[in-house]
Structure formats: C-alpha cells, structure tokens
Amino acid sequence: MAPIRVGIIGLGPISSPGYKAGEWGIQHMNAILKSPHYELVAVSNSTIESAERSIKSHKLPSTVKAYGSAKDIASDPNVDLVAIAVRISHHYELVKEVLQQKKKVLIEFPATPDVAQTEELAAIAKSHGIETIIGAQGRADPAIRKLKELVDTKAIGDIVYSSFSGQLVMVVDDGWAQSQAGFLDLNAGISRINIALGHPIDTFIHVLGGFKDIQATFKTSVKATKLFDDQGNVVDPAYKVTAPDMMLLQGVLDGGAVASFNLRTARSTADDVSFRWTITGTKGEVTFTSGPGFFQMGFNGPKILLKNWGSEAQEVGFDVKEAEYYGSISPLGLNTLRLYEAYARGETDGYSNIEQTLRTEGVLDKIKKTAIWAS
Numbered sequence: 001m002a003p004i005r006v007g008i009i010g011l012g013p014i015s016s017p018g019y020k021a022g023e024w025g026i027q028h029m030n031a032i033l034k035s036p037h038y039e040l041v042a043v044s045n046s047t048i049e050s051a052e053r054s055i056k057s058h059k060l061p062s063t064v065k066a067y068g069s070a071k072d073i074a075s076d077p078n079v080d081l082v083a084i085a086v087r088i089s090h091h092y093e094l095v096k097e098v099l100q101q102k103k104k105v106l107i108e109f110p111a112t113p114d115v116a117q118t119e120e121l122a123a124i125a126k127s128h129g130i131e132t133i134i135g136a137q138g139r140a141d142p143a144i145r146k147l148k149e150l151v152d153t154k155a156i157g158d159i160v161y162s163s164f165s166g167q168l169v170m171v172v173d174d175g176w177a178q179s180q181a182g183f184l185d186l187n188a189g190i191s192r193i194n195i196a197l198g199h200p201i202d203t204f205i206h207v208l209g210g211f212k213d214i215q216a217t218f219k220t221s222v223k224a225t226k227l228f229d230d231q232g233n234v235v236d237p238a239y240k241v242t243a244p245d246m247m248l249l250q251g252v253l254d255g256g257a258v259a260s261f262n263l264r265t266a267r268s269t270a271d272d273v274s275f276r277w278t279i280t281g282t283k284g285e286v287t288f289t290s291g292p293g294f295f296q297m298g299f300n301g302p303k304i305l306l307k308n309w310g311s312e313a314q315e316v317g318f319d320v321k322e323a324e325y326y327g328s329i330s331p332l333g334l335n336t337l338r339l340y341e342a343y344a345r346g347e348t349d350g351y352s353n354i355e356q357t358l359r360t361e362g363v364l365d366k367i368k369k370t371a372i373w374a375s
Contacts, residue, residue, distance in 0.1 A: 043067070083105075087189060088190060088194070109357065110357065134356070135339060150286055165276045167264055169266075210362075218371045274291055275289065287304070
C-alpha cells in the first residue's frame with residue numbers, strides 16, 4: 001500500500017534539549033520520517049519563508065513543499081493527511097480550514113480549548129465524512145492497550161470499581177519557564193487541567209467508559225512562582241498561578257461502576273510509583289503501576305498484575321514486537337509514533353477521533369464549571 005502523504009502545520013526549525021513551546025511538530029516529523037507507512041510531503045508555518053527555514057534546518061528532501069496557510073497545504077492534492085502541532089488556541093481555526101478542504105486531519109489533544117468549538121468541528125467532519133485523528137498518545141501505549149483488552153474481554157468480569165492515583169512531576173515551587181506559563185493558567189489551552197489531567201483522564205475513559213455523574217475538588221497549593229526566560233533570567237518574580245496542582249475526581253461510570261481519579265503535584269514518591277490504577281471486577285482485579293514520567297509520553301517501568309478471585313496474582317505481559325526504527329525515536333515522541341502506526345494499521349484502540357475526544361472534553365468542561373475549590 002502506498003504511504004500516507006502528510007503535511008505538517010507547525011514545524012519549528014530547532015529541536016532543543018528536552019522540550020520547548022513550539023517544538024512539538026518535530027516529534028510528528030520524526031514519527032513520519034521513521035515510519036514506512038508515511039511520507040512527509042509538505043510543511044506549513046505562519047509564512048512560506050518560515051516553512052522553508054524549517055525544511056532547510058531539518059535537511060528535508062527538496063520535494064517537501066513549503067506553505068504559509070492551512071488552506072494552501074490542505075488544498076495540495078498530494079497531501080492525504082494534515083497534522084496540526086501548534087498552540088491549542090489556534091486549533092479551531094486551522095482544523096476548520098482543513099476540514100473545509102475535505103482533508104483528513106490529525107490534531108493534538110485536546111482538539112480545542114472550548115468544547116463548543118470541538119462540537120462544531122466534529123459536526124463538520126461528520127457532514128463531510130472526514131476522518132479525524134486526535135493525538136491522545138496514552139491510548140497508543142502497549143500497556144494501556146493491554147489494560148483495555150483485559151477490560152473488553154471481561155478478564156475480571158464486569159467492572160464495579162476503579163481508582164487512579166497519579167503524581168505530577170512538574171513542581172513549580174522554585175520557578176517555571178516563561179514559555180510554558182500557560183500550564184499554570186486555569187484558562188489557557190495548555191493548562192494543567194487540559195494537559196496534565198486531560199491526557200490520563202482520556203485514557204481512563206477510553207479503557208472504562210465515560211462518567212454519567214462526576215464531582216471534582218481542586219486546590220492550588222503554590223499560588224505564585226518565578227518565571228524564567230530561555231537564558232535563566234527572572235522575567236516575573238511573582239507570576240500568579242491559577243491552575244490547580246491537586247485534582248480529585250469521583251463519580252459513577254456509564255456502566256455503573258464507582259470511580260475515583262486523583263492527581264497530586266509532588267517532587268517524588270515514597271515508593272517510586274507515580275501512577276497506580278486499580279480496576280476491580282466481579283471476577284477479579286487488575287492493577288497497573290508505573291514510575292515517574294509524563295503519562296501520555298510513555299511509562300517508566302510499567303507493570304500490570306491480574307488476580308482472579310481464588311487464584312494467585314499474575315504479572316501480565318504486554319510487550320509487542322516493534323520494528324527496529326522504534327528504537328531510534330526519543331522517549332518523548334515514542335507514543336506519537338505508536339499513534340501514527342496504529343492509525344496506519346487500522347488499530348482503532350490505539351488512537352482517538354474527534355467524537356471520542358468530545359466525551360473527554362465534556363468531562364473536563366463540566367468539572368471546570370462545577371469543581372469545589374479548596375482554600
């Protein structure tokens with residue numbers, strides 16, 4: 001089968017150590033270039049000149065075209081799929097333009113910062129019969145796919161209870177990067193709620209189903225911090241933090257199970273377990289654990305234990321044979337590659353679409369509006 005021809009909107013020219021704002025498109029580029037299922041054929045930035053600089057900087061083939069607008073790249077007949085990797089605040093306008101050109105689109109999660117905007121985009125995609133892929137990378141991880149398989153095949157019977165407890169490693173007590181200040185802003189597209197909570201709760205919903213009733217309690221423990229520029233200079237000595245660093249949810253799932261979902265911000269954990277997820281059924285229980293890291297980007301020492309009532313607990317394997325080129329992708333972008341691969345192979349449990357994302361965004365929207373704020 002011919003490779004899927006991709007155009008990227010939002011490709012920065014430089015890849016910094018670690019990650020800086022505006023560089024996520026590089027993870028998409030790396031995944032596309034490594035996979036035999038895809039071909040990178042176009043790049044669009046805010047101007048054609050900017051796109052040309054990125055093409056040159058990354059030493060992309062001369063056949064890769066440069067564009068300066070979403071309409072132009074989506075109108076290219078040689079582009080099958082447009083991948084959008086820009087600030088969430090720009091998703092709506094760019095995705096809408098791509099959908100109006102009747103092109104498949106891959107959008108980072110969340111699709112937009114406003115559930116009403118996502119609903120509008122979902123309606124446009126549905127009316128034109130256009131496929132959408134959402135970059136909810138946690139769904140692509142082999143451990144999560146195994147958990148979903150265990151639940152779907154009723155390996156522990158009907159689900160009656162689940163609890164999730166997670167540690168956020170992004171401690172801001174000593175300061176924070178100015179380029180990532182939106183993470184600390186309750187109303188920003190990349191706020192802790194949308195990203196730090198949004199990604200794991202999307203995976204939770206993907207595995208167990210949505211909430212028919214939910215309550216939330218939020219707390220912002222660190223209410224101000226210093227902001228640093230790229231050179232380490234303090235540019236704001238007392239930036240106001242409005243996004244919560246403690247998030248507690250509880251409710252009832254669509255299937256009737258009761259559930260709790262809690263995230264805390266802490267420098268480390270006593271037992272080196274940062275994520276602990278228990279799923280209890282009528283026939284047994286599954287527990288997933290993992291060390292420190294970013295939930296959607298891949299796990300540190302993940303482990304799944306399965307216990308059927310009356311039997312000893314057994315560790316469940318989830319390793320899959322992955323091609324050699326997976327090994328050349330940075331840990332930061334590994335689940336992005338897995339998401340692309342899942343879509344190319346038609347493995348729908350390994351990625352999301354805009355209709356599924358609406359379910360998660362609906363939960364986020366509700367808890368933002370109804371949460372109890374602890375002082």
